[in-house]
Amino acid sequence: MADDNRTATLTFDNKKVDLPIHSPSVGPDVLDIRKLYGQGGVFTFDPGYTSTASCESSITFIDGDEGVLLHRGYPIDQLAEKSHYLEVCYLLLYGELPEGDQLEDFESRVTSHTMLHEQMMFFFRGFRRDAHPMALMTGVVGAMSAFYHDSTDIADPWQREVATIRLIAKMPTIAAMAYKFTIGQPFVYPRNDLDYSSNFLRMCFAVPSEDYEVNPILSRAMDRIFTLHADHEQNASTSTVRLASSSGANPFACIAAGIACLWGPAHGGANQACLEMLKEIGTVDRIPEFIARAKDKNDPFRLMGFGHRVYKNFDPRATVLKQSADEVLELLGVENNPTLQVAKALEAAALADPYFAEKKLFPNVDFYSGIILEAMGFPTSMFTPIFAVSRTVGWISQWKEMIADPAMKIGRPRQLYTGATYRDYVDVENR
Numbered sequence: 209m210a211d212d213n214r215t216a217t218l219t220f221d222n223k224k225v226d227l228p229i230h231s232p233s234v235g236p237d238v239l240d241i242r243k244l245y246g247q248g249g250v251f252t253f254d255p256g257y258t259s260t261a262s263c264e265s266s267i268t269f270i271d272g273d274e275g276v277l278l279h280r281g282y283p284i285d286q287l288a289e290k291s292h293y294l295e296v297c298y299l300l301l302y303g304e305l306p307e308g309d310q311l312e313d314f315e316s317r318v319t320s321h322t323m324l325h326e327q328m329m330f331f332f333r334g335f336r337r338d339a340h341p342m343a344l345m346t347g348v349v350g351a352m353s354a355f356y357h358d359s360t361d362i363a364d365p366w367q368r369e370v371a372t373i374r375l376i377a378k379m380p381t382i383a384a385m386a387y388k389f390t391i392g393q394p395f396v397y398p399r400n401d402l403d404y405s406s407n408f409l410r411m412c413f414a415v416p417s418e419d420y421e422v423n424p425i426l427s428r429a430m431d432r433i434f435t436l437h438a439d440h441e442q443n444a445s446t447s448t449v450r451l452a453s454s455s456g457a458n459p460f461a462c463i464a465a466g467i468a469c470l471w472g473p474a475h476g477g478a479n480q481a482c483l484e485m486l487k488e489i490g491t492v493d494r495i496p497e498f499i500a501r502a503k504d505k506n507d508p509f510r511l512m513g514f515g516h517r518v519y520k521n522f523d524p525r526a527t528v529l530k531q532s533a534d535e536v537l538e539l540l541g542v543e544n545n546p547t548l549q550v551a552k553a554l555e556a557a558a559l560a561d562p563y564f565a566e567k568k569l570f571p572n573v574d575f576y577s578g579i580i581l582e583a584m585g586f587p588t589s590m591f592t593p594i595f596a597v598s599r600t601v602g603w604i605s606q607w608k609e610m611i612a613d614p615a616m617k618i619g620r621p622r623q624l625y626t627g628a629t630y631r632d633y634v635d636v637e638n639r
Contacts, residue, residue, distance in 0.1 A: 214228070214229040215227060215228055215229060216229055216239055218244075218248065220248070220250070223248055223249075225243075225244060225247045225248040227239045227240055227241055227244065228240040233266075234269050234271075234278075235269060235271070238261050245622075251622040251624075253624050257447070257621075262442060262447060262450070262619075263442065263450060263610065263613070264613070264615070265441075265442070265606065265609060266280070266303070266609070267279070267280065267300060267439060267441075267602075267605050267606060267609060268280075268300075268439045268440065268441045268602070269281075269441070270440070270441050270518060270519075272516075272518040272519045272520050272521075273520050273521060274521060275519050275521040275522045275523065275524050276524060277440075277524050277525065279296065279299060279300055279438070279439060280299050280300065280303055280304070282299065282305075283524070284435075284436065284524050284525055284528075285524055285525075285527060285528050287299075287435060288432050288435050288436055288525070288528040288529075289528055291305075291435070292403075292404075292431050292435065293404055293405065293431050293434040293435045293438070293598070294311070294314065294315050294318060294404055295311055296435050296438050296601075297314075297318075297376060297438070297601040298310070298311060298314050300438060300439055300601050300602060300605040301372065301601065301604065301605050301608065315404075317373050317377075318373060318376055318377045318404070319377070319400050319404075320377075320400065321373050321374050321377035321378065322377045322378060322380070322381050322398035322400075322407065323378075323381070323397065323398060324378055324381055324382065324385070325355040325356070327355065328348065328351070328352075328355060329395065331347070331348060331351055332344065332348065332385060332386075332389050332395075333389075335347070335389070337389070337390060337392060338390070339390065340390075340589055341383070341386040341387055341390055341589055341590055341592075341593045342386075342467065342470075342471045342589075342592055342593055342596070344382075344385075344386040344389065344390070345382055345383060345386050345467050345593055345596060346464055346467045346468050346471070347464075348382050348385075348386070349375075349379070349382060349460060349463055349464040349467055350460060350461055350464035351460075352374070352375075352378075352460040353458045353460040353461060356371070356374060356460070358370065359371040359374060359459070360458040360459070360460070362453075362456060362458065362459065362611055368459070368608060368611065371458075371459040371460070371604075372459075372604050372608065375459065375460070375463055375600055375604055376600055376601055376604065379596070379597045379600045380398075380404065380407065380408040380411065380597050381398055381411060383408070383590075383593040383594065383596065383597050384396065384408060384411035384412045385411070386593060387412050387586075387590050387593070388411075388412070390589070393415060394415070394416060395411075396410065396411045396412075396414045396415075397411075398411060402422070403427065403431075404431070404434070405427045405428075405430040405431040405434060406422040406427040408430065408597070409422050409426060409427060409430055409584075410422055412586070412590075413585065423539065425535050425536060425539050426536065426539070426584060428532065428535075429532040429533075429535065429536050429580050429584075430580075430584075432528060432529055432532050433529070433532075433577050433580065433581075433594065433598060434597065434598040435598070436525040436528065436529055436573055436577075436598075437573070437577075437595055437598035437599055438598055438599065438601050438602050439599070439601070439602025439605060439606070440518075440599075440602065442606075443475070444469050444470075444472070444474075444475045445466040445467075445469040445470040445475060445476070445599065445603065446466065446599075446602060446603060446606050448465050448466050448468075448469040449462050449463065449465060449466040449603045449606060449607055450606055450607070450610050450619070451465075451619040452465040452466075453607050453610050453611065454610070454616065454617065454618045454619040455618055455619075456618075459604070459607060462603070462607055463600060463603055463604070463607075466596075466599070466603045467596050470592060470595060470596055470599065471592060476592040476595045476596070477591070477592055478512065478513070478572075478574035479513070479574040479575070479577045479578035479581070479591045479595075480578070480588040480589075480591040480592060481512045481513075481574075482512040482513035482574050482575050482578040483547065483578045483579075483582055483588050483591070484512075484588065485511070485512040485513070486547045486550045486551050486554070486578075487547050489550050489554070490546065490550065491546060491549075491550065492549055492550055492553045495550065495553055495554050495557050496557075498511070498554075499511075499554075499557060499558070499561065503563055511554075511558070511569065512574075512575075513571060513572055513574050513575030513578065514558060514564065514569040514570065514571055514572065514575065515567070515568065515569040515570070515572065516572045519572070520568065521568055522568065522570045523570065523571075523572040523573050525572075525573040526570065526571055526572050526573050526575070526576060529573055529576040529577060529580070530571070530576050532576070532580060533576040533579050533580050536579075536580050536583050536584070537552065537579070537583060540583045540584075542583075545582070545583070547582060548579060548582060548583055551575075551578075551579045551582075555571055555575070558570075558571065559571070577591075578591065581594065
């Protein structure tokens, strides 16, 4: 954190408080308010923490106005185009792109830890068959601390490393097993001769009666979905992981907390909401009706998958994923899938409409990821679990960074109290 000895002076009630100004490597300056209460006796009020930096981080940077997403300084479009998910995992975890032998060693360690403890199979069977896959993932990941005792001591750097590899390696297996359990099919074990994305697809779609041959176009598309969702700065689920970590909780409990937060429809359910909207539209001929509704300020309807809360210009992840979406749809076709027909027609209509260009409501990463997953045959209930698989490395990277930060403190937000003032207890007969 750069410090050039600049300060801002806050004046109120005949008090003056000097607030240090810190300059980041990229992005806006930051006012340091840590001593504001001690020196001025006041708190700041920032619901949602949208104007508050909760930590110092060197992992991911976002400039929403310019449509920029950097991982350790590398643009996301370059990583998605030229790299692959496990190499991006290494970059997020260790700060640099790996050399050849480093990448080979990392991939080997991940691949050799994809199996689950066999007793965890019984844990799955304790759930109802109609349970949501995210419910299973939250429970199973949280239970990992009961099966892997040798990697729960956060004070031991080696145990932190073991937990890191285990979580990245086993999360696809857990997600695939959650899917298989909810559709009543037997679990499919991972294979060490397949890459990360191909292994996941096979565990989801293979059955004992016949194997699943992974198409390289589908594997590449899945790898890009994983890569493009790997980390996204201090979002709700990442902040949840950091807050849970600040108490000293074990890594499996912290990641389970992140999964639970991601499950919220305002966070991880955007691509599912997009597919549900496409199904609501139903047929191509109804697209003009829904576009008109989207333009009507008095209509609560919104086009899901267009625009982004963070990216005010365009989503830099969407351009790369659009390419994969086009490849997948060309491979699998859309003739027999009305939802995908609507998606393609809606994309074309929105991109050609000056209103959407003026409002910068371009298709975002959730629009294209939803299309790809639908085409592959995933139900919408699996969209958020797949998001959780990809985001695991981001959560762990942020967790490791926080654990190593000497300035780390247990999270304790303040509040603007508006409840009753002091009052004495009254016995029940006198009320």
